[in-house]
Amino acid sequence: MHESPIIDLGGFRLDLSAVMMLLVTGIIVFVLVRLAVRNLSVENPSKLQNFMEWVVEFVQGVVASAMDLKKGKAYISLGLTLILFIFVANLLGLPFSVITDLPADFKVFGKTIEATVGLEPGHYAHVLWWKSPTADISVTAGLALVVFVLMNYLGLKLNRKHYLKHYIEPFPIFLPLNIIENLAKPIALAIRLYANIFAGEVLITVILKTGFFGIPFMAAWQGFSIFIGALQAFIFTILTMVYISQTTIHEEH
Amino acid sequence: MNILWENIVITIISFIVLYFLLQKFAFSKLFGIMEQRRELVMSQMNEAAQTRQQAAAYVEEQKKALEQARQDAHDIIERSRQTSNKQAEQILEQAKEEAVRLKSEAVRDIENEKKKAVEELRSELGSVSVKIASKLIEREVKNDKAQEELVDQYLKEVGGRP
Numbered sequence: 267m268h269e270s271p272i273i274d275l276g277g278f279r280l281d282l283s284a285v286m287m288l289l290v291t292g293i294i295v296f297v298l299v300r301l302a303v304r305n306l307s308v309e310n311p312s313k314l315q316n317f318m319e320w321v322v323e324f325v326q327g328v329v330a331s332a333m334d335l336k337k338g339k340a341y342i343s344l345g346l347t348l349i350l351f352i353f354v355a356n357l358l359g360l361p362f363s364v365i366t367d368l369p370a371d372f373k374v375f376g377k378t379i380e381a382t383v384g385l386e387p388g389h390y391a392h393v394l395w396w397k398s399p400t401a402d403i404s405v406t407a408g409l410a411l412v413v414f415v416l417m418n419y420l421g422l423k424l425n426r427k428h429y430l431k432h433y434i435e436p437f438p439i440f441l442p443l444n445i446i447e448n449l450a451k452p453i454a455l456a457i458r459l460y461a462n463i464f465a466g467e468v469l470i471t472v473i474l475k476t477g478f479f480g481i482p483f484m485a486a487w488q489g490f491s492i493f494i495g496a497l498q499a500f501i502f503t504i505l506t507m508v509y510i511s512q513t514t515i516h517e518e519h
Numbered sequence: 520m521n522i523l524w525e526n527i528v529i530t531i532i533s534f535i536v537l538y539f540l541l542q543k544f545a546f547s548k549l550f551g552i553m554e555q556r557r558e559l560v561m562s563q564m565n566e567a568a569q570t571r572q573q574a575a576a577y578v579e580e581q582k583k584a585l586e587q588a589r590q591d592a593h594d595i596i597e598r599s600r601q602t603s604n605k606q607a608e609q610i611l612e613q614a615k616e617e618a619v620r621l622k623s624e625a626v627r628d629i630e631n632e633k634k635k636a637v638e639e640l641r642s643e644l645g646s647v648s649v650k651i652a653s654k655l656i657e658r659e660v661k662n663d664k665a666q667e668e669l670v671d672q673y674l675k676e677v678g679g680r681p
Contacts, residue, residue: 272523284526288533295537299545306552308559319553343546347538399530404523408530 268365268394269381270402273374282374287399291355299350325349328504333511341510344416349503352400352409352459356495359398359467360488366393398463400498406460407452413506414452421513428516451509455502462498466491645671 271282302318311319325345329338370385371378381391399405421429433444469487473480649670 270523279523279525281523281526281529284523285529288530292533292537296540296545299541299549303545303549303552306548308552308555311552315549315552318549322549322553342550343542344538346546347534347541351534351537402526404526405530407522408527409534411527412531412534 268392271374271393271395272380273377274380275377279380281402281404282379283393283395283397284399284402284405286395287355287358287397288405291351291358291399294354294358295347295350298354321350322346325503328500329507332504332507333515337515338507338511341507345503345507348409348506349499352502353496353499355400355405356398356463356498357492359396359401359463360470360491360495362396363394363467363471364396366395367391368393398467400459401464401467403456403460403464406456409459409502410452410456413455413509417451417506417509417513418448420510424514425516429513451505455505459498459502462494466494641674645674648674 270284272279273282274280299318302312302314305312306315322342325342326335328349329335329342329345332338367390368379368382369390370382370387372382372391373379379391379393381393385391400409433448434441435444466487470484470491473484473487476483645667649667652670
């Protein structure tokens with residue numbers, strides 16, 4: 267098992283790998299989108315603009331499948347950010363990973379990496395630097411928490427009466443069940459994304475161990491991982507939209 | 520697998536920052552452009568529909584005009600045929616009248632000529648018969664007026680008989 271490069275900043279345990287990978291993901295997404303919206307044109311869009319518009323229309327379709335597009339217009343940006351961020355994050359760990367063997371008491375920015383504390387001389391800590399940020403359950407939990415807070419906040423703000431009422435439906439005794447259901451949503455989101463991507467990277471590591479025989483498997487699995495990355499990003503986005511629509515929109519009876 | 524709450528916080532912050540950066544610098548523009556494109560397409564489609572309508576109206580108009588022109592042409596031909604028929608009849612009528620007139624003129628001329636000839640012949644015949652008679656009865660019949668009148672009267676009676 268690989269360790270994370272964590273340094274302790276006065277009680278705040280900073281995971282350098284997560285920070286770096288989130289930063290890389292964010293920069294890639296931002297640069298990609300910025301390049302796409304450079305030289306925007308109504309009549310003669312560039313290829314990248316066309317691609318971006320296709321993504322926007324795809325997300326519009328996702329939102330429209332969950333709720334009325336008129337109400338869902340505000341969530342298109344959210345869905346776009348989610349799908350691009352998660353997709354890029356899922357793909358980052360595919361081409362390579364960076365693992366360093368660090369000796370005892372290795373220091374970064376003047377702080378000791380925790381995994382290397384107290385190592386005997388001659389032993390090394392395998393520290394994983396470059397990976398998919400979504401292969402870390404803390405990161406997917408963070409994303410799921412954003413969705414969880416957002417959906418409950420929107421439910422309370424836009425649809426308070428029905429939102430609160432749904433906790434005691436069909437009978438008040440269902441209250442604990444409904445609370446569990448609500449809590450299960452972000453947990454399921456986080457674990458689904460994490461497990462898919464983490465398992466993909468584990469399998470890549472395993473295939474690498476088989477040497478030359480693994481090449482065809484590797485090719486197949488890399489392709490499949492791209493598919494999984496896109497699929498998980500799509501699932502995360504559409505579930506977000508479905509949850510938001512569940513809490514904010516009440517069916518007219 | 521251990522959950523680091525610090526990572527959760529970092530993820531939330533980075534995601535929110537990314538969301539607002541994208542919203543501010545990219546998505547609003549992109550949505551604006553897409554909206555503009557939608558409007559452009561809509562207006563073009565409206566325009567096309569209008570143009571098609573106009574074209575249809577124009578074709579209808581042209582059809583009507585063509586029909587009108589055909590009708591006019593038909594009328595003109597019909598009218599000219601009638602006029603020509605009438606004219607032909609008129610000409611025929613005129614020709615007939617002319618012929619009748621010419622014929623009657625000719626008949627009158629012939630009559631006149633005949634009368635003149637008869638008149639001449641009669642006077643010729645009178646004088647010749649007087650000459651013959653005077654030659655035959657040179658002595659008895661005197662060449663005077665009374666006798667010539669008598670012969671004339673007689674000849675008139677003869678010539679008057681059919």
